[in-house]
Amino acid sequence: MHMRLFFFTGIFLGLFFVPLAWTSAQVLPTLGSVEINLTPEHPQPGQLVQATISSASESVRAASIVWLLNDRVELEGPGEVSFSFRAGKAGSTQTVGVLMRTTSGQVLANTLTLQPAQVTLLWEADTYTPPFYQGRSLYSSGSLIRAEAIAEFIDSSGNTYDPSKLIYTWSKNGTVIGGISGVAASSIVTEGPKFLGNYILAVEVQAPDGTQVALSAARIQTTEPIIKLYERDPLIGVMYHTAVSTDHIFSGSSQFEVHASPFFMATQHANASSLNYTWQVNGTRVFGDGDTPAELTLQLSGQDSLRTRIRVAVAHVQHLLQAGEETFAVGFEGSARESLFGF
């Protein structure tokens, strides 16, 4: 009963005295202002939001506080300086209100309206992965980043905004990239971090009337290229499903072909002229197969099983930091070659 009285008193004071406090501070000098801060500032639909109040005039810790969400009392009590709630669906409207009575009897009120909208930043690097590879292209130093923002903005009538009408502001580490931001700029191609570094790529999307804002960000981190070796089977092609590893055993023939895949280098294909391959077998420099330098053919002589160290180093001719090498200690079965039945 007391709280209800307090509530309606608050509404009354809020409606009539707070505007007066702004315009006639001389008349009611005891009234101050209260601010509502949201974390995150632009919540996405369904996201947990924390509303916190701050007041310059007096400590709020000892004050009696009432929180309202869409005009319903959700939380009340002394020192309740923050209130958590879940943001509504995209396009829905939520009103957060707060009433505060300080120990000196001062009454403060404020309301804030939010309309959740959603944007998600998606990105990948413009780097090489083998055909049919099911994983992501990662960023290596000097390559390009391809990014896209998928926005879900719905107006108060329930209509989805055309993405080409929205305003996209892209930034790197908080610095706006002016040249590629603007209306309908939902996707970009930009340089990645320099010198093995990283940065935060962010996009802020705004409705044409400015009523809805959403933000999304991603950390772009540099990775080093990976060199994988695969056996090329004369019948079925490159066996991308099984990488050659240390202790890999080749069997069944006296001639073997291996294929090097330079994961995450800035190239269109493994045999591109932008890549330099250096092959070594047991420390001796050997050369790849003519137009296909990513491939090496090994012709074995003799009948004994043997172990061999194959080293391959790949360097990008333009991007000095894009380089990788790998050494494989592999074995070759002798039995298949010397067997009576090893057809």
Next chain:
Amino acid sequence: MKRRRLYIGISILITLLIAALVGWALFVGNQQQELQKDTADLGYFGGSTDSSGGGGLFGGIFGGDNDPENTTVSTEPQPILRQLYNLPTAGFIKKRSNAIRFVDRATGHVFERDLPEGATTRVDQTTVPQVYEAYLTEDGDGVIRRYIDSEDNITSVYSRVGEGDKNRTLSNANTIRVMPSGSSILYIEETGAGSVLSTLSLEEGSAPKKVTSSNLRGWEVDAKDAFALLTQKPSGTLPGSSYVLDLTTGAKKLILQQATGLMAKISPDGTRVLYSDTQEGSLPKLSIRNIETNATIRLDASGFAEKCVWSLAGAKIYCALPNSFPQVLYPDAWYQGDVHFSDSLWEIDTLTGEMRQLFSPKESEGISIDMVSLSTDLTGRVIFFINKTDQTLWSITLPSEEEVSDTAENES
């Protein structure tokens, strides 16, 4: 007396010679059997071949039958594991009739095998060497063979089975999926500006219909007839997102956001998504999310959504769950071929999240299988899959409810 000793000596000698000959014949028989089995499956002998075992000089009498189904001895009906093709397979489809069609990776030839134990017949001998990936369309009457050139460009060639000379070619289609109807495909073509997603009816003369375009190129697609689930290709180091695309309007609805190592598969009716992610570098965990309510069931299972298949009614999911995980970054190391799993087949109730192990090839047969490309037949009793380790084609047949109840009645 001397003569008698001579006879005994000759008898022993003859016995030893016979034993040696039998041993030799067994050895040659086994070698011949292996050789013939491989070549027969390639179709080099022409006509129909039976790849279910047998063959060889003494194979049918003395040779060990490697079909694991016969090695299980139990009173309860057990799932039956079958190797349907013992050479690398580029793709397959379970036909509406009781048969499976598949494409040999080395030759591009299309074979049909009657199920469960029938003969294997070559139904299309158009030779396309080194087919890395193949899709069978129109209940197996059409085939799309996908191969690469020295510059890693992917070429996809569609033809009707048995009409290889009349074909259509798609260039730079990084991803292709056959719609459930079987008569149209969805494909993502790489362009200078990123990628374009289109649908294409396989009817002669039909033109592609562009649905949407993207600045990104790395998409995994789970296609249904009216919509598709698009998920960024995963990495264990990066978050990814997933959205449903309306194939008629092009409208996008975000379903999953910023989940690391994300893989996702949508239910047949489009109401739920099975997904896996790796939180903070941990092992991949499976979950089911209701698209409308966002309610999520976190399953008590480590596995990849890619190694699962929804039942046709959507009530169950069949998943190949690895028995153990080597300490590497997932799914990157698995995709790059650094590790292979030994899986067990599980059934998951999609409403309750209740799980039940159906079959473990390792425990039952001593075989390690890394199952991918899982699909079910119309009854949901047979699960077909490729073993990623050697690309061979397999099936697991589950006992029917009648078989289980009959056994229970007999035992009681």
